[in-house]
Amino acid sequence: MADEQKPEGPPAPPPKPGPAAGQPAKPAPPKPAAAPKPPAVMAATPWESELARDVKDQFGDAVTATSTYVGQSFIVTRPDAAVPVLDYLKLEAGFDYLVDITAVDWPKRAARFDLVYVVYSFPRNERVRIKTAIPESYQPATAVGVHLTANWLEREVFDMFGIVFAGHPDLRRILMPEDWQGYPLRKDYSIIQQDERWVRENLSIESGQ
Amino acid sequence: MPDSTFLDSTELVLNMGPQHPSTHGVLRVILKLDGEKVRGTDCIIGYLHRGVEKIAENRTWAQFNPYVDRMDYVAAVSNGLGYCLAVEKLLNVEAPPRAQAVRVILTELNRIASHLLWLGTHALDIGAITPVFYCLREREEALKIFENYCGARLTTHAFRIGGLQYEIYEGFEREVKTFCDMFLPKVDEYEELLTNNRIWVNRLKGVGVLNGEECKEYGVTGPMLRAAGVKWDLRKAQPYSGYEKYDFEIPTRQNGDTYDRYIVRMQEMRQAVRIMRQAVEGIPEGPIMGKVGKVIKPPVGEAYVSIEAPKGELGYYVVSDGGLQPYRVRVRPPSFVNLQALDKMVRGGLVADVVAVIGTLDIVLGEVDR
Numbered sequence: 001m002a003d004e005q006k007p008e009g010p011p012a013p014p015p016k017p018g019p020a021a022g023q024p025a026k027p028a029p030p031k032p033a034a035a036p037k038p039p040a041v042m043a044a045t046p047w048e049s050e051l052a053r054d055v056k057d058q059f060g061d062a063v064t065a066t067s068t069y070v071g072q073s074f075i076v077t078r079p080d081a082a083v084p085v086l087d088y089l090k091l092e093a094g095f096d097y098l099v100d101i102t103a104v105d106w107p108k109r110a111a112r113f114d115l116v117y118v119v120y121s122f123p124r125n126e127r128v129r130i131k132t133a134i135p136e137s138y139q140p141a142t143a144v145g146v147h148l149t150a151n152w153l154e155r156e157v158f159d160m161f162g163i164v165f166a167g168h169p170d171l172r173r174i175l176m177p178e179d180w181q182g183y184p185l186r187k188d189y190s191i192i193q194q195d196e197r198w199v200r201e202n203l204s205i206e207s208g209q
Numbered sequence: 210m211p212d213s214t215f216l217d218s219t220e221l222v223l224n225m226g227p228q229h230p231s232t233h234g235v236l237r238v239i240l241k242l243d244g245e246k247v248r249g250t251d252c253i254i255g256y257l258h259r260g261v262e263k264i265a266e267n268r269t270w271a272q273f274n275p276y277v278d279r280m281d282y283v284a285a286v287s288n289g290l291g292y293c294l295a296v297e298k299l300l301n302v303e304a305p306p307r308a309q310a311v312r313v314i315l316t317e318l319n320r321i322a323s324h325l326l327w328l329g330t331h332a333l334d335i336g337a338i339t340p341v342f343y344c345l346r347e348r349e350e351a352l353k354i355f356e357n358y359c360g361a362r363l364t365t366h367a368f369r370i371g372g373l374q375y376e377i378y379e380g381f382e383r384e385v386k387t388f389c390d391m392f393l394p395k396v397d398e399y400e401e402l403l404t405n406n407r408i409w410v411n412r413l414k415g416v417g418v419l420n421g422e423e424c425k426e427y428g429v430t431g432p433m434l435r436a437a438g439v440k441w442d443l444r445k446a447q448p449y450s451g452y453e454k455y456d457f458e459i460p461t462r463q464n465g466d467t468y469d470r471y472i473v474r475m476q477e478m479r480q481a482v483r484i485m486r487q488a489v490e491g492i493p494e495g496p497i498m499g500k501v502g503k504v505i506k507p508p509v510g511e512a513y514v515s516i517e518a519p520k521g522e523l524g525y526y527v528v529s530d531g532g533l534q535p536y537r538v539r540v541r542p543p544s545f546v547n548l549q550a551l552d553k554m555v556r557g558g559l560v561a562d563v564v565a566v567i568g569t570l571d572i573v574l575g576e577v578d579r
Contacts, residue, residue, distance in 0.1 A: 042510040070298055070512050097425050099515070102539040104528055116526065118513055118541070122425070122439070125446050129513060149428030152549045160262075175255035175578060184263055191260075191267045 044069040074129035082132040095119040098147035105187045112136045142168040160185035231334045231564045234574030257578035265538035270505040278364035281576040286319035287518040295514035295525035299507035306493040308372035309451040317481040322351040323519035331568035371501030413468035417554040417566035427550040431521025436473045437465030443517035467569040544572040
């Protein structure tokens with residue numbers, strides 16, 4: 001037994017350069033082992049709970065995954081199902097507080113943006129995220145009909161990413177000037193980029209940089 | 210007679226701000242008035258927009274840490290705590306007990322400093338000149354402790370991802386205890402000036418009412434939610450940084466008006482002292498930094514972590530692509546979300562109450578605009 005374990009032992013103390021046959025090859029393996037270390041996808045695990053099953057039963061194929069990562073649960077839906085899921089969670093499961101709406105830009109993906117809703121339930125003391133991936137041309141439905149607070153949150157997402165929410169009552173820019181061109185939080189918008197025409201006309205300077 | 214003169218019109222559009230002393234920064238509110246009645250409002254914000262979330266994507270995880278202090282600059286310690294906790298969640302590390310205790314002390318001290326600035330300026334808006342001097346006097350003592358601890362008074366950068374950079378200084382515990390002993394009688398003093406003051410009560414009672422259901426609908430959190438009778442505080446609901454170890458109350462009131470929010474914030478300052486006293490009594494021995502490498506490189510993933518900041522729920526949604534820089538950092542700012550309820554609170558009220566309501570929202574424009 002002890003002899004069988006020895007071949008596995010040497011890689012840990014490799015400083016001695018090949019006192020035994022076959023040893024010089026050993027220092028190499030750790031390097032390939034280190035290279036594939038960063039996984040390309042998030043190591044999320046399936047989220048098993050009554051709520052997850054209820055949502056799946058209710059929406060069927062429209063809910064593509066219910067997962068959990070670092071102890072936080074999220075539901076991945078088809079783009080058209082995000083707002084119905086919000087509505088369902090609010091009415092049936094007590095998720096009556098929409099914490100946040102935001103987006104993440106993945107320019108290399110076909111469905112470019114991740115739209116993320118964070119909801120919280122006071123009676124359950126539980127927080128859930130709803131995620132949906134949408135292409136650039138897609139206009140997701142507004143959530144203002146479900147949660148009033150979505151109004152400004154969606155305006156900010158529109159302002160920063162250029163995602164147009166269909167049916168939003170007042171979709172104007174909120175943080176940037178109203179006639180600014182471009183959407184700053186997109187990945188192809190450089191950090192020193194600016195709307196030069198706007199800067200010239202409104203600030204009377206050649207450049208804000 | 211001409212068909213219509215300006216005297217015929219019943220509505221007047223009035224611009225307030227962005228340079229206006231009672232908007233607490235650069236907030237611009239367009240008011241639609243009928244005589245003294247407010248018929249509608251529109252908030253124009255963004256004057257202080259610095260693109261904090263964009264900056265995050267161009268800095269390393271650790272480099273971005275000081276930037277968060279510049280959002281809610283009167284509660285910089287809370288901002289830093291939220292960000293550190295979020296990245297620690299991604300890294301799956303926890304700050305050691307000693308660091309957690311120091312974090313709690315400094316965060317609660319910052320809650321007091323933030324509430325004091327609110328109280329002073331709010332009272333000033335209403336017309337009570339005196340409290341602001343008292344409030345700034347006590348706030349100074351709190352800021353001195355920050356200065357002694359980390360060299361900065363306002364934008365402190367007090368915490369690091371994984372724990373603390375600095376060990377507490379000689380006499381830290383004594384100074385915190387002295388502050389606690391000194392401060393409680395001062396709260397009585399403020400209350401003596403204001404709580405039963407007839408002008409104060411008349412100006413605040415029944416103004417800017419938001420009930421519990423409306424608060425949830427608008428996502429309003431913090432003292433405003435608790436003043437509306439919802440007993441909810443993230444420090445109790447989802448404890449972080451060891452808050453579960455401390456014994457404290459969540460002050461609530463029922464009416465959800467400006468006066469009740471005042472009472473709730475006053476009570477919160479007393480509770481903050483209570484927490485600090487417990488925390489400073491038994492700061493555990495041990496390391497102040499968790500197992501975090503020199504290079505912070507969280508695995509691919511995302512997390513949403515939120516804390517009870519003085520203004521409400523302050524959340525960080527962080528996304529890592531496994532690189533040295535954050536792929537995305539989204540800040541869920543309590544001031545921004547709470548400000549949205551302004552229209553609901555002032556519509557139908559008097560124009561003079563708009564100032565009282567902006568004060569009671571306790572917004573910091575640096576956080577609204579980011």
